[in-house]
Structure formats: C-alpha cells, structure tokens
Amino acid sequence: MKRTFLFLIVLAGTGIAVSLATGPLGSSAPEQVILYLRLPRILLAITAGASLAVSGCVLQAVLRNPLATPYTLGISAGAGVTAGFIILSGIHLPIFLVYLSGTAGALAASTLTWFLAGRGQRDHSGLILAGVTVNLLGASVLLLIEYMSPASRLVEIIRWMMGDLAVAGYRRVLFLLPFLVAGMVPALLKTGTLNQFLTGTEIAESRGVNTVRERFLLLIAAAVLAGGAVGAVGPIGFVGLIVPHTMRRLAGGDYRRLLPLSALGGAVLMLWADIFSRVVISPAELPIGVILSLLGGPFFLYLLIKKPRL
Amino acid sequence: MSELILKDFSAGYSPGKAAVSGVSMKIAGGSVTAVIGPNGSGKSTLLKGILSFPGVHSTGHATLDSLDIQSMNRGERAGRVAYLPQSPPVPAGLTAIETVLLGRFPHRSAWSSDSPEDVGIALNALEMVGATHLADKFTDEISGGENRLVNLAAVLSQRTEVILLDEPGSSLDYGHAAQLWELLSDLAARGMIILATTHRIEMSGNAFDRVLLLSEGKSVAFGEPEDVFLSGDLLSRVYKTPIKVRRSSPDGGWIVFPGDSN
Numbered sequence: 001m002k003r004t005f006l007f008l009i010v011l012a013g014t015g016i017a018v019s020l021a022t023g024p025l026g027s028s029a030p031e032q033v034i035l036y037l038r039l040p041r042i043l044l045a046i047t048a049g050a051s052l053a054v055s056g057c058v059l060q061a062v063l064r065n066p067l068a069t070p071y072t073l074g075i076s077a078g079a080g081v082t083a084g085f086i087i088l089s090g091i092h093l094p095i096f097l098v099y100l101s102g103t104a105g106a107l108a109a110s111t112l113t114w115f116l117a118g119r120g121q122r123d124h125s126g127l128i129l130a131g132v133t134v135n136l137l138g139a140s141v142l143l144l145i146e147y148m149s150p151a152s153r154l155v156e157i158i159r160w161m162m163g164d165l166a167v168a169g170y171r172r173v174l175f176l177l178p179f180l181v182a183g184m185v186p187a188l189l190k191t192g193t194l195n196q197f198l199t200g201t202e203i204a205e206s207r208g209v210n211t212v213r214e215r216f217l218l219l220i221a222a223a224v225l226a227g228g229a230v231g232a233v234g235p236i237g238f239v240g241l242i243v244p245h246t247m248r249r250l251a252g253g254d255y256r257r258l259l260p261l262s263a264l265g266g267a268v269l270m271l272w273a274d275i276f277s278r279v280v281i282s283p284a285e286l287p288i289g290v291i292l293s294l295l296g297g298p299f300f301l302y303l304l305i306k307k308p309r310l
Numbered sequence: 311m312s313e314l315i316l317k318d319f320s321a322g323y324s325p326g327k328a329a330v331s332g333v334s335m336k337i338a339g340g341s342v343t344a345v346i347g348p349n350g351s352g353k354s355t356l357l358k359g360i361l362s363f364p365g366v367h368s369t370g371h372a373t374l375d376s377l378d379i380q381s382m383n384r385g386e387r388a389g390r391v392a393y394l395p396q397s398p399p400v401p402a403g404l405t406a407i408e409t410v411l412l413g414r415f416p417h418r419s420a421w422s423s424d425s426p427e428d429v430g431i432a433l434n435a436l437e438m439v440g441a442t443h444l445a446d447k448f449t450d451e452i453s454g455g456e457n458r459l460v461n462l463a464a465v466l467s468q469r470t471e472v473i474l475l476d477e478p479g480s481s482l483d484y485g486h487a488a489q490l491w492e493l494l495s496d497l498a499a500r501g502m503i504i505l506a507t508t509h510r511i512e513m514s515g516n517a518f519d520r521v522l523l524l525s526e527g528k529s530v531a532f533g534e535p536e537d538v539f540l541s542g543d544l545l546s547r548v549y550k551t552p553i554k555v556r557r558s559s560p561d562g563g564w565i566v567f568p569g570d571s572n
Contacts, residue, residue, distance in 0.1 A: 064399065192419070195412055198401035199464075205363055207468065208388030208416045212364050253403020256423065 001257045004250045008264045015271035016042055022275055024283050036169055043173045044165050045274045046267040047180050048229040049239055053266025055225040056240020057247075057259055058187050061194040062218050063124040069240040070226030072131045073219070076235040077138020078109025079227070083234075084145040084157045099175045103231030109134050110223035114216075124201075127219075162287035163236035165274050172232045179228020183221040187259060190218060194255040236289050238296030239266050245299075311339035312375055312471040314503050319370035321352075321359025326367075329355040333370075333529040335522060339471065339501040342494050342517050344508050344535075347524030348549055353507040354396060356524070357474045360505075361393055374472060388416035392468040394461055396476040402450035406460045409449050410435055413464035428467075435463035440489055454481040462490065466497075473497070475506040479513050491517035511555070515563035523548060535564065 019042050020034055055070040063072065071077075082105030086093065093101065116130035146154055167173075187194075193214050196204035201211045226240070243265040244258065251257050270288075273295070277288045313336065320331035330352025337343055345353045359368040362380045372379045374390060382390070392413070401409055410432040411424050418428070436442050441459040449457055458481050465473055478494070479487040487510070494504045495517040508514060521538040523531040525548040531538045539545065539555040546553050554567040 192415060192422070195401075195404075196415055198399070198404065199409075199412060200395070200399045202358070202363060202395045203393070203398050203464075205384070206361055206388060206391070206393035207413070208384040210384055248403045252405070252408070253401065254408055258403075 001251045001261070004247070004261060005264070008261065008268050011268045012046075012264065012271065015268060015275065019045075019271060019275050023278055037167070040167045040170045040173055041165055041274065042271065043170070044167055044176070044233065045270040047173060047176050048165070048233045048236070049243075049266035049268070049270025050263040051176065051180050051183065051225040051229040051266070052236065052239040053243035053262045053269070054184060054187055054259060055222040055229070057244035057255075057262040058194065058218050058222040058225075059240070060244055061197045061255060062215050062222070063128055064197065064200070065124065065128055066245070067241065068128070069237070070222065070229075071135065071235065071237065071240075072128060073223055073226075074109035074113045074131050074134030074138055075106040075223065075226045075230060076237070077135045077142065078105040078107070078112075079103070079230040079235050080142045080161055081105055081138050081145070082108075083160050084142050084149075087153050087156050087160065088145050088149045090153070095171060096175060099172065099231040101231070102234070103179070103227040106227035106230045107223055109138060110219070110227070114219065159287070160234050161289070163234035163289035163292075165233055165270075165277075165288055166285070176228050176232040179224050179231075183223075183225030183228070184263065186217060186221045187225070190214065190221075191255040191259050194218070194259070198253065198255075234289065236270075236292055238292045238299065239269055242292075242296065242299050243269055311501050312503055313338050314472060314505070315371070315373045316360070317371040317373075319356075319359065319368065319372055321355050321366055321368040323355070323365060324367065328369075328527060330359070330524060330527045331529075333522070333524075333532075335520075335529075335532045337503050337505070337520060339503055340498050341519055342491075342498045342504040342506065343520040343522060344506060344511060344514060344518040345522045345524065346508060346511060347530075348526075350526075351524040351548075352527045353524055354476050357393065357476055357505065357507065360474060361387070361391065385416060388468070388470075390470050391472040391474065392465045392470040393474045394465045394476060394478060396480065398461055400449050400457055402448070405446050405448055406441065406444040406452070406456075406463075407432055407436065407446065409460050410463045410467050413467035416468060431469065432463070432467045435466040436460070438466055438493060439463045440486070455483060455486060458482055459486065459490075471501075472503045472505070475504070477508060478506050479508060479510055484513070487513040488515060491515050494518075511564050512566045516561065539564065 020038050052070055059068040059072060060066060079102040082101045086101050113127065113130045113134045116133060117126040146157055149157060193209055196207055196209045205211050244262045247258055247261040247265050251261050273288050273291045277286045277291045280286050315336045316333050319333040320328040322328040333356060345356065347353055358366045360372050360379060379387060411428055414428040436445055439459045439462050441463060444452055444456055444460060449460060462478065479490055482490060491514040498504050521535050523538050530548060531544060545555060552569055556565055558565050
C-alpha cells in the first residue's frame with residue numbers, strides 16, 4: 001500500500017506542477033493566471049475526482065456490483081434533467097444556484113431510486129434495478145428537453161453534460177467542499193462496515209452491522225459526494241468506475257486501504273485528464289468528459305478480459 | 311455453561327406467514343444439533359429467524375442464558391452468536407487471512423486496524439480448519455470448498471458461544487467434511503452450542519448429539535439421534551420415500567439408505 005500511496009503522491013505532485021505550468025498566459029499577469037485560473041482549477045479537479053472515486057468505491061461495496069458507479073443511482077440523469085431544464089428555460093440564476101440545481105437533481109434522482117427500491121428493504125439488486133429505471137427515465141426526459149431546445153441551448157446542454165473544469169476563482173471549489181466533507185467523513189469512518197458488506201448482507205448483519213441503516217447512510221454519503229461533484233463540474237463519467245478497480249488491483253480490496261487510495265487516485269486521474277484536455281488540441285480545450293470516456297471504453301474492455309475483483 | 315432455548319418459535323418472510331413454526335427445544339452448551347428436513351422445510355429460515363435478520367418475522371421465544379436473543383442489540387448478539395450462511399458471496403480482492411479477520415469486526419471499532427491479537431486469533435482459526443496454507447491467497451482464486459473453510463475460520467475468529475451454520479459441509483470433499491464435523495464436535499466439547507443444518511447426515515460421522523427434524527415448515531421431532539432416526543417410519547414419511555438410517559457400528563457414524571424400506 002505504501003508504494004501505491006507514494007506513487008500516487010508523486011503523480012499528484014507532478015500533476016499539480018504540470019497543471020500550474022500548462023496553458024496560455026494571455027495578456028494577464030502570470031501570478032493572476034496561476035492564482036485565479038489554474039490553482040482553483042487544480043483544486044476543483046482534485047476535489048471532484050476524489051468525490052467521484054470515493055462515491056463509486058462505496059457503491060461497489062454497498063450494491064455488491066463491480067460495475068456500480070455514482071451514476072448507478074440515477075445521479076447523472078437527475079442532474080441532466082434539472083440542468084437541461086434551467087438551460088432550456090433561459091432562467092438566469094445566481095451561479096451558486098446553478099451548481100446547486102445540478103446537485104439537487106442528482107440527489108432527487110437518488111432519493112427516487114431509494115424509494116423505488118422499496119426504501120432499501122430490498123437487496124442490492126433492487127437498488128440497481130431502480131437506479132437503471134431512474135437513469136432511463138431521466139435520459140428520456142433529457143432527450144425531450146434537448147428536442148425542444150433551440151440550437152444554441154442544445155449545444156449548451158450537450159456541453160454541460162460533457163463536464164467542465166474551467167473556472168475563474170474559487171466559487172466552484174467552495175461549493176463542492178461541504179459536499180466533499182459531508183460525504184467523505186462518514187465514508188472514511190465506515191470502511192470496516194464497507195468491508196462487511198463484501199461478505200453479503202447476512203454475514204454483515206450477524207456481525208453486528210445494521211445493514212438497512214448503514215446501507216442507507218452509505219448511499220447518502222455516495223449520493224452527496226457524487227451530487228456535489230456533478231453540480232460543480234457536470235456529470236463526468238468513469239472516474240467512479242476506473243479508480244476503485246485500479247486501486248483494488250494495486251492494493252487489494254480492504255476498504256480501510258482502498259477508500260483513501262481511491263480518493264487520492266480519483267484526484268490524480270482528474271488532474272491528469274484535465275491536463276490532457278488542455279494540451280491535446282491546444283490552445284483550445286477538449287471537454288474532460290470526452291477524455292475520460294475515451295479512457296472508460298478500453299477500461300470496460302479490460303474488465304471484460306480480466307476477471308473484475310469486488 | 312450457555313443454554314439456548316426456543317419456545318414455540320416461528321419465523322417467516324412476511325408477518326403472519328411462517329415458513330417454519332412450532333419449534334421448541336432446549337440445547338445446553340457442549341452440544342451439536344443437526345437440523346434436518348427436506349428442501350423447503352424451513353431449516354435456513356429458522357437460523358435467520360433466531361438472528362432476527364431484516365425481512366424475517368418471528369414469533370415465540372429464542373433465549374440465550376435467559377436473555378431474549380432478539381432483544382439483544384446487534385453488537386451484543388454478534389459477540390455471542392455467529393452465523394455462516396449456505397452460499398456467502400466471495401469477498402474478492404481480499405486474501406483468506408483478511409477475510410478471516412473480518413470475523414473480528416464485533417470486537418473492534420468499524421475503522422480500526424487489526425491488532426496482533428486479532429491476527430493471532432485469525433491464524434489460529436485458519437489452523438483449526440486446516441487452511442493455514444491458504445492464508446495469503448486471494449479468495450477469488452481458491453476453490454468453493456476452500457472458501458467454505460475460510461468462511462468457517464472467519465466464524466471461529468468471531469469467538470462466540472453459539473454458532474449457527476447453514477449447510478456447513480456443502481461443497482466440501484469427504485476428507486474436509488469429516489474434518490469439519492470433527493471440529494464442530496471439538497468446539498462443542500469446549501462448551502459451545504452448535505446448530506447446523508444439513509442434508510448429509512452420513513457425512514457428519516458421530517458429531518451431533520441432537521437432531522431437530524423439520525417437515526413442511528413444522529417441527530416434527532427433536533431429540534437424540536437414535537430417538538429420531540429409529541422412530542418407526544418417521545423419516546420415510548417426512549422425506550416421502552422409503553429411507554433407513556443406521557449406525558455403521560454401535561459407536562460409529564450414521565449411514566443413510568434412501569429408497570430402502572428394509
């Protein structure tokens with residue numbers, strides 16, 4: 001674990017250095033560019049990456065499914081619907097409320113998933129099925145919104161769905177921070193409980209875990225983490241899938257190691273994906289969602305070939 | 311010594327619909343009880359009912375040393391009663407020793423690391439089931455039978471007075487099955503209460519000293535093996551086929567002759 005941890009720290013350190021040095025300076029003073037554009041962007045990549053990775057890591061244990069991601073609960077669809085609706089309606093909201101609307105949609109979708117699954121009384125497969133249903137429902141509503149949108153707004157919606165880390169100042173980081181803390185702290189405190197979920201509900205219950213309550217709390221933590229990240233950077237996919245699997249391969253499945261490493265791994269992945277998004281077609285930028293989707297496809301292939309561990 | 315008492319105990323998956331009912335028995339520490347009966351007779355549900363699993367509704371009394379098991383908080387119960395289901399999922403990504411250490415969960419905080427004492431207990435449990443050689447292997451890379459041994463070691467590392475086992479011998483070969491029942495017998499000799507469902511009484515040698523026979527969700531007989539097995543055509547009626555159970559020798563294990571009415 002120590003080697004993996006050190007490796008990630010080195011990757012994070014070099015990523016931060018490269019990110020600070022990457023990109024055009026324009027006519028602004030370099031310290032202004034670094035302090036108000038690049039540094040907040042780095043912080044946003046780190047916090048959003050860690051949030052999405054930990055969310056996926058938690059869900060893979062609680063839902064006992066190696067393919068579970070933050071979007072299994074319908075989070076992406078929920079956020080897409082609210083963001084799409086706001087863009088279509090042309091309502092001008094304060095920027096904080098715009099972020100919050102994405103988060104609200106994500107959390108509303110998770111809540112709907114929870115109730116559709118019988119308030120968690122059913123097993124993990126019930127939750128996955130409900131999540132798939134909510135995702136399909138949300139995707140259909142979003143398609144309708146896109147169909148009804150004029151071209152300029154349609155582009156805006158599509159662009160939002162691809163994710164965006166471009167920031168000026170620290171507002172988005174500050175928005176995400178409370179969600180990060182609210183989700184990360186309980187997840188880190190419950191790593192032993194997450195380990196018990198790996199052995200199945202019955203054994204976990206027989207070892208003293210209140211599985212219904214703990215599943216609910218952990219799902220809330222995962223939804224809060226992913227909901228906050230989606231509100232701040234858009235529905236960026238694959239981080240919550242790729243990172244926990246990679247960390248599991250490198251450091252094993254014990255959540256006391258896996259969860260902190262996934263947080264670090266998520267931050268590193270997002271940091272470097274952001275760097276690539278800025279240099280591939282420089283001086284223009286590729287949406288970070290595109291970069292991660294391009295990574296995600298081959299990764300699914302890897303999962304198909306290699307037996308996934310959960 | 312501990313004492314487990316079930317009194318008119320029923321359990322099922324919806325209120326008022328018992329999958330198993332009318333179970334009354336008193337088991338003292340130092341005893342291995344085999345719960346037998348045809349498929350669907352309620353054996354697994356009985357174990358889940360005793361542990362008050364979510365979604366399992368029970369009525370009647372289940373007490374351990376006069377304390378209502380279902381009124382115990384989960385932590386207290388986990389410190390006194392351990393359970394191994396029939397087909398637990400394989401916690402992949404974990405080694406066998408890490409899996410066994412999960413059994414120490416009731417004895418520590420949810421996020422603390424494994425103490426040297428925990429590791430010692432886990433290694434000892436692996437040794438008891440004859441699986442020390444698996445310690446550093448990943449559980450998703452060993453066989454089903456080996457995983458069964460690892461899970462059993464995890465149950466032992468929980469260090470409880472009562473162990474409830476659902477088909478513990480399933481997926482074990484002759485040698486390991488015999489070893490398992492011997493181990494259960496040894497554990498009982500130390501004062502523990504073992505309650506194990508099984509379809510393969512012939513694999514258990516002479517390990518159990520009590521038998522609970524269930525049929526169509528009802529308790530049909532409870533007592534010493536001789537009383538249950540040699541009680542007229544009771545087994546034949548329960549299993550709906552001629553069946554004879556005899557000892558291999560006066561002190562030997564049980565041999566089952568299905569389809570044999572003589």
